[in-house]
Amino acid sequence: MSAGLTPALEAARLVMARDLHLAIRRPGEVLQPLVFFAIVTTLFPLAITPELAQLRQVAPGVVWVAALLASLLALEFLYRDDAHDGTLEQYALSGQSLTWLLFAKTASHWLLTGLPLAIMAPVAALALGAPKGSVSGIIASVAIGSIALSLLGAIGASLTLGVRRSGVLLSILTLPLAIPVLIFGARATQLAMAGEDIAAPLYLLGAIAVLGITLAPLAASAAVRISLE
């Protein structure tokens, strides 16, 4: 046991390490949402127009909608295997705080999907005509926004644990809740592309992320407990 950590934090650290190990050994699953993101952003020039001048106008929206859909798709990897093989049940019975364990799971999920998406997003934006100076702003907005998306998604995934073929239902539950993140995220990207100060929407994204960090694991653990009953 590493020094200084309370048992709950130590358990959370172990869960996080386990999830990251598992993901590294199955890199295909980690890459899938990123490939999906790349394909969706490719569809827009094909559907709208190849002219960069026009694409530049829709680029923030395209990048954010694609990121939102990709993170929604990635939610399947959050609980699916653990719910199937009973690991989640063991977590609930372990005597450790389920809230902390789910927070750790969500954190590792963000490291595996949100962070790579944040790095991919400027590539897609550049291909859609974003100026080079906007890269750091886009990375920051997607990185912070996807924290909130992962946490909201964790609630949705916990709510639909006991539901068969839950994919569509999960989207219907999660997407309305994600609207504020989409609005502020796309706004920050838009400002970054225009070369303006993105602090205001970034602060709002950060506020939503902090609210999510505080409350979402509680809601998720309540939902998981109900679903496991």
Place this chain on the structure above:
Amino acid sequence: MAWTWFHRLASPPYVYSLAARLTPWFAWPAALLIVTGLYGGLVVAPPDYQQGEGYRILYVHVPSAWMSLMVYTTMAAAAGIGLVWRMKVAHAVAASCAALGATFTFCALVTGSLWGAPMWGTYWEWDPRLTFELVLLFQFLGYMGLRAAIEDVQRADRVSAVLAVVGVVNVPIIHYSVEWWNSLHQTASVMKLSKPSMPPEMLIPLLMTGLGFTLLFGALLLVRLRAEVLSRERAASWIREVVAGEAARA
């Protein structure tokens, strides 16, 4: 002692008969207020100096929009009570709210869109209030979808209750984000719905239909609650007595 009324509310037979007794107390004032309010709004109130007669849809639109939020809050409050005190009747109230809320929200959207046709020259404008109502409708539909997807009633109750509580935390955030989103993109075409001063002959009918819709929601909720309790308790023996009693009277 003071909590007896609360504990009695946990008993389905008591709530069933209470709902039956209370329904007319909501339904009749609701009918009276809505009819008078509509008469006052559609006939008595003067035409608006800018919008002419077209503004009169407000007497249905605004109360519907009020109710959509109020029903959502009621649903979330009932769901929260059900989660905390494990009260089956509270879950039944939340379940009865969902379809009513979706209907009020749908009415607010349709009347808003019809109102927009002459005023904005289009049936749909990405106005913050309309967009917010649309998102609220999606939330109601998501709640109903989650409920329908889980067969075990008790689990459906508690899972959907968590969703309702999460949703109600999110409602103000969505409201303000939609408001800000719109103020960033707004073209000058949108009229302000809340004018600084509304003459009393316009305002009083609006307040009457508003109160009328609230009472109408109460009456419909009580009727739906009885149906919900009946269907949940269909195996219980008190149901047979109630049904036999009602059949004997009829």
